Amino acid sequence: xxxxxxxxxxxxxxxxxxxxxxxxxxxxxxxxxxxxxxxxxxxxxxxxxxxxxxxxxxxxxxxxxxxxxxxxxxxxxxxxxxxxxxxxxxxxxxxxxxxxxxxxxxxxxxxxxxxxxxxxxxxxxxxxxxxxxxxxxxxxxxxxxxxxxxxxxxxxxxxxxxxxxxxxxxxxxxxxxxxxxxxxxxxxxxxxxxxxxxxxxxxxxxxxxxxxxxxxxxxxxxxxxxxxxxxxxxxxxxxxxxxxxxxxxxxxxxxxxxxxxxxxxxxxxxxxxxxxxxxxxxxxxxxxxxxxxxxxxxxxxxxxxxxxxxxxxxxxxxxxxxxxxxxxxxxxxx
Amino acid sequence: xxxxxxxxxxxxxxxxxxxxxxxxxxxxxxxxxxxxxxxxxxxxxxxxxxxxxxxxxxxxxxxxxxxxxxxxxxxxxxxxxxxxxxxxxxxxxxxxxxxxxxxxxxxxxxxxxxxxxxxxxxxxxxxxxxxxxxxxxxxxxxxxxxxxxxxxxxxxxxxxxxxxxxxxxxxxxxxxxxxxxxxxxxxxxxxxxxxxxxxxxxxxxxxxxxxxxxxxxxxxxxxxxxxxxxxxxxxxxxxxxxxxxxxxxxxxxxxxxxxxxxxxxxxxxxxxxxxxxxxxxxxxxxxxxxxxxxxxxxxxxxxxxxxxxxxxxxxxxxxxxxxxxxxxxxxxxxxxxxxxxxxxxxxxxxxxxxxxxxxxxxxxxxxxxxxxxxxxxxxxxxxxxxxxxxxxxxxxxxxxxxxxxxxxxxxxxxxxxxxxxxxxxxxxxxxxxxxxxxxxxxxxxxxxxxxxxxx
Numbered sequence: 001x002x003x004x005x006x007x008x009x010x011x012x013x014x015x016x017x018x019x020x021x022x023x024x025x026x027x028x029x030x031x032x033x034x035x036x037x038x039x040x041x042x043x044x045x046x047x048x049x050x051x052x053x054x055x056x057x058x059x060x061x062x063x064x065x066x067x068x069x070x071x072x073x074x075x076x077x078x079x080x081x082x083x084x085x086x087x088x089x090x091x092x093x094x095x096x097x098x099x100x101x102x103x104x105x106x107x108x109x110x111x112x113x114x115x116x117x118x119x120x121x122x123x124x125x126x127x128x129x130x131x132x133x134x135x136x137x138x139x140x141x142x143x144x145x146x147x148x149x150x151x152x153x154x155x156x157x158x159x160x161x162x163x164x165x166x167x168x169x170x171x172x173x174x175x176x177x178x179x180x181x182x183x184x185x186x187x188x189x190x191x192x193x194x195x196x197x198x199x200x201x202x203x204x205x206x207x208x209x210x211x212x213x214x215x216x217x218x219x220x221x222x223x224x225x226x227x228x229x230x231x232x233x234x235x236x237x238x239x240x241x242x243x244x245x246x247x248x249x250x251x252x253x254x255x256x257x258x259x260x261x262x263x264x265x266x267x268x269x270x271x272x273x274x275x276x277x278x279x280x281x282x283x284x285x286x287x288x289x290x291x292x293x294x295x296x297x298x299x300x301x302x303x304x305x306x307x308x309x310x311x312x313x314x315x316x317x318x319x320x321x322x323x324x325x326x327x328x329x330x331x332x333x334x
Numbered sequence: 335x336x337x338x339x340x341x342x343x344x345x346x347x348x349x350x351x352x353x354x355x356x357x358x359x360x361x362x363x364x365x366x367x368x369x370x371x372x373x374x375x376x377x378x379x380x381x382x383x384x385x386x387x388x389x390x391x392x393x394x395x396x397x398x399x400x401x402x403x404x405x406x407x408x409x410x411x412x413x414x415x416x417x418x419x420x421x422x423x424x425x426x427x428x429x430x431x432x433x434x435x436x437x438x439x440x441x442x443x444x445x446x447x448x449x450x451x452x453x454x455x456x457x458x459x460x461x462x463x464x465x466x467x468x469x470x471x472x473x474x475x476x477x478x479x480x481x482x483x484x485x486x487x488x489x490x491x492x493x494x495x496x497x498x499x500x501x502x503x504x505x506x507x508x509x510x511x512x513x514x515x516x517x518x519x520x521x522x523x524x525x526x527x528x529x530x531x532x533x534x535x536x537x538x539x540x541x542x543x544x545x546x547x548x549x550x551x552x553x554x555x556x557x558x559x560x561x562x563x564x565x566x567x568x569x570x571x572x573x574x575x576x577x578x579x580x581x582x583x584x585x586x587x588x589x590x591x592x593x594x595x596x597x598x599x600x601x602x603x604x605x606x607x608x609x610x611x612x613x614x615x616x617x618x619x620x621x622x623x624x625x626x627x628x629x630x631x632x633x634x635x636x637x638x639x640x641x642x643x644x645x646x647x648x649x650x651x652x653x654x655x656x657x658x659x660x661x662x663x664x665x666x667x668x669x670x671x672x673x674x675x676x677x678x679x680x681x682x683x684x685x686x687x688x689x690x691x692x693x694x695x696x697x698x699x700x701x702x703x704x705x706x707x708x709x710x711x712x713x714x715x716x717x718x719x720x721x722x723x724x725x726x727x728x729x730x731x732x733x734x735x736x737x738x739x740x741x742x743x744x745x746x747x748x749x750x751x752x753x754x755x756x757x758x759x760x761x762x763x764x765x766x767x768x769x770x771x772x773x774x775x776x777x778x779x780x781x782x783x784x785x786x787x788x789x
Contacts, residue, residue, distance in 0.1 A: 052445030052448070055440075059433060070427055070430050076418055077411070080411025080412045081412055081415045084412050085739075092743060094404060096751070099397055099401055099754070107758065296498055304430070304435075305430070308434045316441075316442050
């Protein structure tokens with residue numbers, strides 16, 4: 001008997017995507033907030049707070065993509081072509097965002113241009129990721145193991161709305177990150193922005209929670225049939241508690257608590273999605289098991305992954321530790 | 335519009351631009367690690383200044399390499415979905431290991447290398463430089479393993495239209511891998527060496543950073559003196575390997591149409607794919623047989639013995655190879671010239687030489703790009719040599735318009751980003767080296783007075 005590796009790969013893929021969303025989420029959120037910052041010194045500080053870590057954070061995106069290719073190639077070959085243009089927009093956005101980190105400190109006259117590239121790149125990448133998420137929930141039309149739609153099927157009100165929701169989500173992560181990493185007037189400003197973003201996030205969580213079961217009867221049944229409704233009832237309760245914690249910790253002036261509350265909100269939303277979509281990797285037609293590759297390929301990478309991921313967490317943790325505490329505007333190159 | 339041709343153009347465009355950056359940063363990461371090590375060992379301030387200078391340039395180049403590199407795996411998904419689906423069990427894990435062993439390593443320690451000099455002890459900063467350099471080499475290892483497997487596939491069986499690995503060692507160390515890996519790493523080291531030499535020569539001509547520039551030129555030519563000749567030997571081995579495993583590619587590289595014994599080395603010609611012959615051919619009799627089979631009368635198969643639909647585009651393969659060789663000759667010429675000048679103690683003062691060295695900065699980049707085109711175009715019409723045709727690898731429902739739109743945006747964005755990046759790199763070079771030495775990190779205070787003296 002061959003060990004069923006699909007659950008392990010599902011977990012690895014889920015963790016990679018979630019790590020990406022959390023970590024690059026706050027980078028991108030800081031990017032979106034960039035032009036609204038009170039002054040140029042604040043912008044320097046904001047950028048310095050993410051400059052040492054953005055590259056590692058973005059690496060989770062590659063791991064998510066490659067993990068899906070390795071473990072679920074059928075899904076990879078349907079989802080990415082179907083999302084041809086959102087993926088294109090995301091990549092181009094990430095390019096502008098990424099080079100802005102390096103070009104902005106070197107630029108003299110065109111500094112403002114790279115400020116804009118940083119903000120628009122972050123915004124476009126975030127919105128595109130939101131559309132990718134929205135289309136994922138909406139589902140892909142398939143016949144057999146092939147995609148049966150076109151490259152423009154993602155244009156749907158639900159998809160476009162989820163894009164806006166994710167922008168609020170990343171801004172919440174970015175603003176609470178800044179609350180944690182900065183002090184003084186910039187921190188005050190970030191608190192105010194975090195509160196606005198929190199309201200937006202909660203509105204979109206409610207909207208998606210209502211709209212998703214309306215889109216798909218199967219999802220409605222998953223949540224509202226007995227005994228599932230009892231099992232899953234903690235999800236909205238925990239969401240409410242986390243929202244309250246985020247709001248009150250912002251009001252109380254805590255440093256780190258709002259960021260953790262925001263991450264908690266992302267976690268419960270992510271779990272909510274998993275509950276809605278499981279066991280599909282190509283919603284709502286191809287399951288994780290149907291899309292899985294030959295176990296020979298999965299097993300080889302799995303061995304390395306299980307050994308290396310703990311090591312990676314250790315040294316990534318160390319690099320965050322080196323840059324711990326509050327950042328200062330002049331903490332750039334030296 | 336043909337989505338296949340456009341997708342190929344898009345992939346070639348994206349990878350060619352991406353490759354400029356690792357071609358520079360792999361070597362530069364190792365160079366920075368060496369400089370940081372030299373500084374720790376000798377405490378010579380010039381080493382630290384050179385290192386700090388190149389770290390800034392490394393940061394800009396590496397950032398551009400990261401953003402243009404992230405695009406690549408997504409190309410497999412968006413434009414080459416059938417390739418992805420069929421090769422996933424092999425290519426997926428190889429790219430996965432690249433991420434696990436290289437990208438995270440580089441990313442985590444790059445932050446410390448760039449911004450952490452004041453925050454960590456000097457040894458930890460040096461260790462970070464070494465780890466970043468190792469990361470870039472690991473990355474080259476895995477991505478060239480994947481590429482070599484596509485060139486000379488091994489260690490798999492074909493089940494239900496998919497490649498299934500049966501022997502991972504055979505997959506990773508496929509027949510062309512050892513040659514391709516060595517050849518590529520030497521090529522990118524040379525690219526960096528001639529970039530460093532060229533920048534230092536420019537400084538010397540302008541009378542700036544004299545001490546540092548002399549160190550850079552000396553280090554660059556010491557490396558080149560070993561690697562330029564070595565590359566000829568490695569290249570020869572690589573060619574013989576191609577003859578065995580990809581004879582059609584080799585015939586296109588050499589421009590040989592007729593099979594036979596005692597084949598000439600064709601220096602220049604205009605290959606004509608319709609008439610199946612060369613125009614204006616200049617060659618040296620029997621030489622190709624000698625270096626390919628190590629026998630004056632050795633047998634080499636010509637292109638005519640391959641069906642037309644299994645031949646690569648001859649002209650591109652043929653000329654790209656010759657451009658690469660020409661660049662190698664320039665590097666060889668500069669290296670010999672440098673030694674001649676050194677013997678007369680004029681290495682750092684000869685204006686003509688320094689000018690030539692500065693103008694030669696592009697040779698490495700041209701050589702690696704031409705070499706890449708030789709090997710990739712020479713692999714056509716296959717994407718997995720002998721098993722999967724490029725035409726059968728593309729995403730089935732993609733339209734020409736879709737790809738035209740994405741290609742247009744990529745070209746516009748890359749023109750802007752790479753244009754700006756190149757401009758900023760030039761500005762960093764113009765700005766020159768930091769006047770003040772970077773402050774060292776928080777070394778632990780010696781517990782006893784003596785330990786400071788004995789360290």
